[in-house]
Amino acid sequence: MADKLAAAAPYNMFLTAITDSKPTHKEPLSVTLQEILDESMGEIESTVQINFMVDIGWLLGHYYFAGILDKPLLVLYGDESPELLGIGKFKPQVTAIKVNMPTPFATSHTKMMLLGYADGSMRVVISTANLYEDDWHNRTQGLWISPRLDPLPEGADTAAGESPTGFKQDLMLYLVEYKLTQLQPWIARIRKSDFSAINVFFIGSVPGGHRESTTRGHPWGHARLGSLLAKHAAPVDDRIPVICQSSSIGSLGANVQTWIQQDVLNSLRKDSSPLGRLRQLPPFKMIYPSFGNVASSHDGMLGGGCLPYSKNTNDKQPWLKSYLQQWKSSDRYRSQAMPHIKSYTRFNLEEQCAYWFVLTSANLSKAAWGSFNKNSNIQPILRIANYEAGVLFLPRFVTGEDTFPLVNARDGIPAFPLPYDVPLTPYGPDDTPFLMDYLHT
Numbered sequence: 001m002a003d004k005l006a007a008a009a010p011y012n013m014f015l016t017a018i019t020d021s022k023p024t025h026k027e028p029l030s031v032t033l034q035e036i037l038d039e040s041m042g043e044i045e046s047t048v049q050i051n052f053m054v055d056i057g058w059l060l061g062h063y064y065f066a067g068i069l070d071k072p073l074l075v076l077y078g079d080e081s082p083e084l085l086g087i088g089k090f091k092p093q094v095t096a097i098k099v100n101m102p103t104p105f106a107t108s109h110t111k112m113m114l115l116g117y118a119d120g121s122m123r124v125v126i127s128t129a130n131l132y133e134d135d136w137h138n139r140t141q142g143l144w145i146s147p148r149l150d151p152l153p154e155g156a157d158t159a160a161g162e163s164p165t166g167f168k169q170d171l172m173l174y175l176v177e178y179k180l181t182q183l184q185p186w187i188a189r190i191r192k193s194d195f196s197a198i199n200v201f202f203i204g205s206v207p208g209g210h211r212e213s214t215t216r217g218h219p220w221g222h223a224r225l226g227s228l229l230a231k232h233a234a235p236v237d238d239r240i241p242v243i244c245q246s247s248s249i250g251s252l253g254a255n256v257q258t259w260i261q262q263d264v265l266n267s268l269r270k271d272s273s274p275l276g277r278l279r280q281l282p283p284f285k286m287i288y289p290s291f292g293n294v295a296s297s298h299d300g301m302l303g304g305g306c307l308p309y310s311k312n313t314n315d316k317q318p319w320l321k322s323y324l325q326q327w328k329s330s331d332r333y334r335s336q337a338m339p340h341i342k343s344y345t346r347f348n349l350e351e352q353c354a355y356w357f358v359l360t361s362a363n364l365s366k367a368a369w370g371s372f373n374k375n376s377n378i379q380p381i382l383r384i385a386n387y388e389a390g391v392l393f394l395p396r397f398v399t400g401e402d403t404f405p406l407v408n409a410r411d412g413i414p415a416f417p418l419p420y421d422v423p424l425t426p427y428g429p430d431d432t433p434f435l436m437d438y439l440h441t
Contacts (some may be wrong), residue, residue: 001031001035001036001038001040001041002038002040002041003040004028004031004035005041005145005147007028008028008029008145010199010398010399010413010414011393011398011414011416011417012144012145012146012147013029013142013143013144013359013393013417014029014030014031014142014143014144014145015027015029015030015031015140015141015142015143015332015334015341015417015419016030016031016032016033016129016135016136016139016140016141016142016143017030017031017032018030018137018138018139018140018298018333018334018337019137019138019298020138020298020336020337021138021298021333021334021336021337023333024332024333024334024337027332027333029417031143031145032136033062033136034062034065034066036113036115036125036143036145037062037063037066037068037115038066039066039067041115041123041148042115042117042118042119042121042123042148043117043118043119044066044068044071044115044116044117044118045071045072045116045117045118046071046072046073046074046116047068047071047072047073047074047113047114047115047116048073048074048075048076048112048113048114048183048186049073049074049075049076049112049113049131050075050076050108050110050111050112050113050114050389051075051076051077051078051110051111051112051130051131052077052078052079052107052108052109052110052111052130052361053077053078053079053081053130053131053132053135054075054077054079054081054084054096054130054131054132055081055083055131055132055133056075056081056083056084056087056094056096057083058131058132058133059075059131060091060094069093070093071093072093072095073093073094073095074095074097074182074183074186075087075094075095075096075097076097076098076099076108076178076180077096077097077098077099077108078098078099078101078107078108078109078387080098081096081098084096084098095182097180097182099178099387101207101385102207102208103207103385105367105385106207106367106385106386107367107385107386107387108386108387109361109362109368109386109387109388110204110361110387110388110389111126111127111128111129111130111131111361111389112124112125112126112127112389113125113127114186116186116189117148120150120151121148121149121150121151121193122148122149122189122190122193123145123146123147123148123149124146124149124171124198125143125144125145125146126143126144126202126359126360126389126390126391127141127142127143127144127361128141128142128143128247128340128341128342128359128360128361129141129143129340130340134305134306135306135340138297138298138299138303138336138337138338139303139306139337139338139339139340140329140332140334140337140338140339140340140341140419141340141341142341142342142343142359142419143359144200144359144391146197146198147197147198149193149194149195149197149198150193150194151192151193151194152192152193152194156192158191160194161192161193161194161195161196162195162196163195163196163197163198163199164196164199164397165198165199165200165201165202165394165397166201166202167195167198167200167201167202168190168191168193168195168198170201170202170204171190171202172187172190172191173204173219174202174204174206174389175187175190177206177387178387199397199398200391200392200393200394200397200398201228201391201392201394201397202389202390202391202392203224203225203228203358203360203389203390203391203392204220204224204387204388204389204390205220205221205362205368205369205370205384205386205387205388205389206220206384206387207384207385207386207387208383208384209373209381209382209383210223210370210381210382210383210384211379211380211381211382212379212380218382220370220382220384221368221369221370221382221384222263222264222267222268222369222370222382223267223370223372223382225267225268225344225358225392226266226267226268226270227270228392228394229267229268229270229271229272229356229394230270230271230272231272232272232394232396232397233270233271233272233355233356233394234271234272234355234395234396234402234403235271235272235273236269236271236282236346236348236355237348238269238279238280238281238282239282239283240282240346240347240348240355241282241283241284241285241346242264242265242268242269242282242283242284242285242344242345242346243285243286243287243325243343243344243345243346243347243424244264244284244285244286244287244344244364245286245287245288245339245341245342245343245344245419245420246288246342246343246362246363246364247306247307247308247338247339247340247341247342247363248307248308248309248363248364248365249286249288249309249313249314249320249363249364249365249433250313250363250364250365250366250367250368251313251316251317251365251366252317252320252364252365252366253317254316254317255319256284256319256320256323259366259371260284261281261284262372262374263366263369263370263371263372264284264364264369265281265282265284266281268282268344268346269281269282271355282346284323285323285325285424286320286323286324286325286364287324287325287326287327287339287420287424288307288309288324288325288327288433288434289304289307289326289327289338289339289433289434290324290326290327290427290431290432290433290434291431291432291433291434291435291438292326292431293326293327293328293335293338293434294307294338294434294438296336297336297337297338298336298337299338301438301439302439303336303337303338304338304434304436304438304439305439306338306340307338307434307436308436309433309434309435309436310435310436310437311435311437314433314435320433321427321432321433324426324427324431324433325424325425325426325427326424326425326426326427326431327339327420328420328421328424328425329419329420329421330421331421332417332419332420332421334419335421339419339420341359341419342359342360342361342362342363342364342390343357343358343359343360343419344357344358344360345357345358345418347406347418347422348403348406349406349422349423351403352405352406352407352408352410353403353404353405353406354395354403354404354406354416354418355395355403355404356392356393356394356395357392357393357404357416357418358390358391358392358393359390359391359393360388360389360390360391361388361389361390362386362388362390366383366385367384367385367386368384368385368386368388369384369388370382370383370384371383393416399413401413404416406418406422407422
């Protein structure tokens with residue numbers, strides 16, 4: 001696995017292997033959970049698993065086969081789990097903590113692993129997959145795996161070992177938000193580790209109302225992504241669409257302006273062009289599996305089990321259909337593997353280049369990305385409900401260029417590994433988005 005990770009540079013982005021798609025078992029950028037725990041990556045001494053849904057028996061089965069069943073494991077989970085409530089009695093090496101959310105319907109949705117190795121080094125994994133069998137079986141999931149992060153020398157400056165992207169500071173600030181003493185040793189370990197080899201930005205969401213600050217700008221959600229794009233993204237033509245792709249869709253409002261344009265596009269359109277010239281909002285496209293996509297999936301209609309978009313919500317936003325694109329991933333052998341991955345990007349197919357790419361746990365929803373208060377008399381507050389975590393790939397930090405090559409390699413730089421086919425395939429007149437209600441009728 002260590003060789004596979006080295007060969008995945010400079011992006012370090014993988015999709016999970018698909019049980020029923022044999023070509024993915026040999027694809028260089030496919031990975032299994034067992035591989036992530038492989039000893040070639042380091043001798044694991046302790047781990048943290050932050051996730052929404054955790055099947056602890058299934059997870060510990062992987063730990064057993066990795067030879068690390070007796071190593072300390074800290075689990076932060078979001079979804080109720082009777083098995084996790086008393087796990088410490090039966091497995092004293094496991095500490096399980098349910099993340100309490102301050103508001104109803106809010107979700108502790110982040111999928112993250114912290115792996116500590118016996119030589120003092122560590123690794124961070126940012127994922128879209130829950131920790132139970134279905135999510136690693138026939139669903140398309142994305143993972144970013146950090147390089148191995150060595151410990152800093154004793155007595156090194158506290159600011160040493162930072163990534164050019166500020167990833168270390170952002171990750172520590174994010175973990176502090178859980179307000180859990182059990183995370184303190186890990187925050188201290190991160191502080192004493194060398195993150196300088198990390199070339200992506202950490203994009204988090206945490207519950208609460210957040211204001212822009214003079215030191216960090218906007219700290220979380222879509223506004224954080226926007227502030228980083230404004231600082232570092234190469235200029236993008238306004239006609240280049242923002243492509244969103246997620247496994248669920250929230251209540252987006254009465255029309256495309258309400259939140260998609262006023263919040264999401266307003267942030268995700270940003271680039272480092274000088275201010276002054278009149279800019280237009282870019283087009284919006286949303287990749288979401290159609291009924292037909294799901295019906296022809298590896299698991300038939302049950303393939304839609306990871307797509308919790310309801311008829312009730314869809315009926316309130318009929319305007320969305322004209323923006324929808326089908327799930328097609330034949331280049332990655334995953335057209336029949338329904339996407340639980342979430343991604344956001346802008347690319348120019350004519351010039352075969354991508355300007356930036358985000359892999360994240362965050363679905364297209366106000367709860368995940370945040371919504372600005374619309375009262376113009378007070379300083380804007382971005383209200384977020386969920387915990388989410390993702391990574392932003394910006395060419396200047398990953399390859400040293402203004403754009404990523406798309407489809408084909410360019411000057412020795414491999415093409416960015418998009419999870420789906422381009423050009424996109426719009427919904428036909430008879431297509432409808434898959435709704436979870438189809439599973440209950």
